[in-house]
Amino acid sequence: MKIFLKKYLDINLILLLSGFYALFNIVYVGKAVYMHHYSPRMPEFPWREFLLYNILLDWVVVVTYMTLIAISTKKLLNKNYSWVKIISIHTLFSILIGLIIRLIFDVFGILVGQIDPSEYELQESFHRFMAVIELNFLIYFAMIFIIYTYYYLKQVKEAEKRHSQLESQLVNTRMKMLSSQLQPHFLFNTLNSISVLADLDAGKAKDTIADLSDFLREILYSNDENEITLEKELRTLEYYINILNIRFSDHLKIRKDIDERLLNKKVPALILQPIIENSIKHGYSYEHTDLDVDISIHAEGDYLQIKVENNGEPISLSEAQLQKKGVGLANIKDRLENLYGNDFYFKMRNKESRAGVETIIRIPLK
Known part of the structure; x- marks a missing residue:
């Protein structure tokens, strides 16, 4: 369980979602205060119930629900689903969030005595759900946008970090190759082989010099590409093999x-x-x-x-x-x-x- 949470639960993202919905609720409370103060038709407002049920309980339910959605979204991204399937899934979840909120509010109201079970009407509850369905839809997709933006920016930063590491490692690889291969004994043995060949086979000596030159050129002056075609990799290897064949002969x-x-x-x-x-x-x-x-x-x-x-x-x-x-x-x-x-x-x-x-x-x- 701990490994699962570590892999899929991002605390910073949850704090971001919590802050966003808290800001939404602050705006909502500000609107309620304004309407109550300036609208003469507003009835007496039960502030305690409003802040406890409509704000605090709603905030807890929505943040908990979106935490589960954030975990599911990361799993969806890892599975590389098509955008059509992802949008369809989130559309379904955007509807479910309203139903879940309505269900929790009704159950909570019955438990605390705010709603009389004998007078409870499912149709009335469904009407309340439908009255704010577009608001729930917009809030859900606003938070989904935050989730996807967060993961995208995180992936971009990680990709930039990996790219920087790869560039550094590629340079280090070339330098380590030079330090391990082109030590004095490597050059000495290669040049000594060329010296012997100069008297025995001038053509082969020239070929070996060309291979050594091409090998050094590929290492030192090729573009800093992290990946190259297999054909190019084999071409560079051929220069090295030709030199080895001269050094180790039969x-x-x-x-x-x-x-x-x-x-x-x-x-x-x-x-x-x-x-x-x-x-x-x-x-x-x-x-x-x-x-x-x-x-x-x-x-x-x-x-x-x-x-x-x-x-x-x-x-x-x-x-x-x-x-x-x-x-x-x-x-x-x-x-x-x-x-x-x-x-x-x-x-x-x-x-x-x-x-x-x-x-x-x-x-x-x-």
Whole structure:
């Protein structure tokens, strides 16, 4: 129950609705005072009953009812119902609020002795309900407008906050990639490979220089997009793989199985490279000097699945320990949470069928 209330009950919204209806009642009381004072035809006014029943009791009933409506509205928003269905539901609720108020007033009046049960007439009560039905309708939809405006502004602020976090994380990702990959030994090994190739195969040396240049350019000068097409992501990855093939020569084989129908789908920018790097980093060992890495990208229902497998050293640390040990995995999970909320899957584990490790990511198809 506590979790439900925490998820759907917004105290600030309830206070806003309470304040709005209190303001309405203040205006209503002001009107009654004015009419009683300046209208000679007004009969003697029972102020005590008016303030107790027509104002206080009415305020409590309406605020309680609208609190339940606010909770229901948030659930309706989460279910993505059509506007036709939402308006129909609220139209029904706008009628029910008048009936509920009338019923509570009648029951309360009978309990306190204000209404004699033997003289109670259902038709008269229904007439009173019909006399203010348009007022109840307008008050209800005014408060519904407040509810939807409140949730909309809240979502806008949260979206702006997530966007700011994503922009910051994307910059941090690039900087962390540079700090982890483009350390002196990375550049030294790559440049040393190019130096050796210059004497053995000048054409391949030039190709490696071009791949290194293109790889750096994609990281440093590409637009700050949080999501890019899979085609663009694979193009950036290709430069990195070409460099790895030069560095590890025949000890590394990377195979790709990509559903070409997904090339125009959106994926988080720079998501594949750190997964490949992590697979290679943890895959090599004294017992595993030759490494096969398989990259598979396919649709799984309404999700795009990225799977990276190797046949190398199994992992002995838990996923939480791996994320604390390096920045790559933790950064990937943080970015996925900011982009997709809880609508994603991310797991790194030892394979059950054979030796090796697999990393699996599922994100909604876009």
